[in-house]
Amino acid sequence: GEDVEQSLFLSVREGDSSVINCTYTDSSSTYLYWYKQEPGAGLQLLTYIFSNMDMKQDQRLTVLLNKKDKHLSLRIADTQTGDSAIYFCAESLNNNDMRFGAGTRLTVKP
Amino acid sequence: GAVVSQHPSWVICKSGTSVKIECRSLDFQATTMFWYRQFPKQSLMLMATSNEGSKATYEQGVEKDKFLINHASLTLSTLTVTSAHPEDSSFYICSAREPRENIQYFGAGTRLSVL
Numbered sequence: 001g002e003d004v005e006q007s008l009f010l011s012v013r014e015g016d017s018s019v020i021n022c023t024y025t026d027s028s029s030t031y032l033y034w035y036k037q038e039p040g041a042g043l044q045l046l047t048y049i050f051s052n053m054d055m056k057q058d059q060r061l062t063v064l065l066n067k068k069d070k071h072l073s074l075r076i077a078d079t080q081t082g083d084s085a086i087y088f089c090a091e092s093l094n095n096n097d098m099r100f101g102a103g104t105r106l107t108v109k110p
Numbered sequence: 111g112a113v114v115s116q117h118p119s120w121v122i123c124k125s126g127t128s129v130k131i132e133c134r135s136l137d138f139q140a141t142t143m144f145w146y147r148q149f150p151k152q153s154l155m156l157m158a159t160s161n162e163g164s165k166a167t168y169e170q171g172v173e174k175d176k177f178l179i180n181h182a183s184l185t186l187s188t189l190t191v192t193s194a195h196p197e198d199s200s201f202y203i204c205s206a207r208e209p210r211e212n213i214q215y216f217g218a219g220t221r222l223s224v225l
Binding site: 031033035040041042043044045048088092097098100101102103 | 111114152154156159203205213214215216217
């Protein structure tokens with residue numbers, strides 16, 4: 001299909017790891033992104049990965065990329081209540097535009 | 111990361127009036143900015159691509175006479191919702207492409223409520 005797909009909801013307990021999954025559409029996408037949106041706010045760039053990389057780690061965040069399956073994941077270690085938000089996966093397209101997933105709403109329970 | 115400022119953050123207006131939303135890139139020059147609309151609990155819908163010094167490119171189904179875009183400088187794009195009606199009530203978000211990184215940085219969004 002033509003959509004970037006994400007599961008809509010994820011609920012974890014504080015201190016656990018969260019894994020948010022995404023499948024994208026364009027095998028020629030050069031950049032893949034994760035954005036975080038808190039209620040009533042814009043999108044905050046969390047991290048991005050080049051398509052020639054398999055993994056990128058930045059503090060509590062780990063991004064894994066499987067180009068063969070066009071699958072991207074974001075792992076948040078030691079999830080905190082402040083991590084509760086909507087997480088958007090996005091891919092860059094040939095014309096430099098971006099295509100976004102529908103967003104995954106992460107709820108962290110104390 | 112780069113900073114994009116969007117104003118106002120919230121506006122309430124009467125039906126039939128026009129509302130202008132500003133999007134500024136504060137620490138980089140952006141030849142390309144984007145305007146999105148987000149409905150509650152949904153993803154972003156690209157409305158138009160704003161190009162400095164030229165006309166905006168609108169997505170299919172977006173009325174260019176309704177949503178006027180001006181990108182008069184490398185750091186400022188404006189979206190004017192003309193003759194706003196209640197169905198235009200939404201959350202509008204802008205972004206600017208940082209040219210060296212090729213990354214879009216987003217403003218904080220504008221919540222428009224048309225009475």
